Amino acid sequence: MFTGIVEELGEVTAVENLGDASRFSLRGPVVTEDAKHGDSIAVNGVCLTVVDFGDGRFTADVMAETLLRSSLGALTVGSRVNLERPMALGGRLGGHLVQGHVDGTGTIVERKPSDNWEIVKISLPADLSRYVVEKGSITVDGVSLTVVDAGADYFTISLIPTTLALTTLGIKQAGDPVNLEVDVLAKYVERLLGADSSIRGNAQ
Known part of the structure; x- marks a missing residue:
């Protein structure tokens, strides 16, 4: 993990x-x-x-x-x-729980620089959009980030100078592919709620 x-x-x-x-x-x-x-x-x-x-x-x-x-x-x-490297047992969870299991790829659509940060828009596969919510977590090329805006086929993230300087997100440009891993908790909740609905339906 x-x-x-x-x-x-x-x-x-x-x-x-x-x-x-x-x-x-x-x-x-x-x-x-x-x-x-x-x-x-x-x-x-x-x-x-x-x-x-x-x-x-x-x-x-x-x-x-x-x-x-x-x-x-x-x-x-x-x-x-x-x-x-994987998080050591008892270590600090600085980002969020990341499995290292990529759910799909997106493409950098555009970058909007500002004085102290940069807004990056990334395309999102349709089957992953339901897991991405405003202010939720997402992993982009292995970087734990907070979603700023979530659309049907895109999302945006805000990158601080440290992230721009120390990760590939500082050098990738529009058109470049990125790996995406959505929050695993969202997938578990969806599966559990789906199973629960099936059980309730069978009981009626």
Whole structure:
């Protein structure tokens, strides 16, 4: 489980095509300082397993399903990525509960800079819009953010200077894809309410 508080802005150093998967090598001295084989590291919000590590770098295999459902398939050598280690038991939950399981991808539609922050509009897949609410939480490329405005096919977020400087959201432009993970609590509530309605209907 992650929190959506990015620890480091890493970089893709190699991409190997494995046919039905890809192997990524990434530079991330902070997230690898205590890494072990089999550990999890979130890369742009996608939970990946450490295959090998050393000298401030690590490698991870990404299966075809993940490449299709996320924006990782668009990464190339030199791409910058948001990196986060899982939250330690008893640690601070600085953002919100993030699984590292991407629900879909969106596209940056526009950016509106201001003196002290920037408003970013992102397209939203239709099947995810019901989980996104004003002032609710959403994860964009692994960054825990608060929704400013929620529309039928878009939402907006407000980025402070720290987020702009320390994550990929400071360098991505209109047209760039981003990984989206909606609040898992909303999905559980929907499932439970749906099951409850079915039970009540059968009892009548």
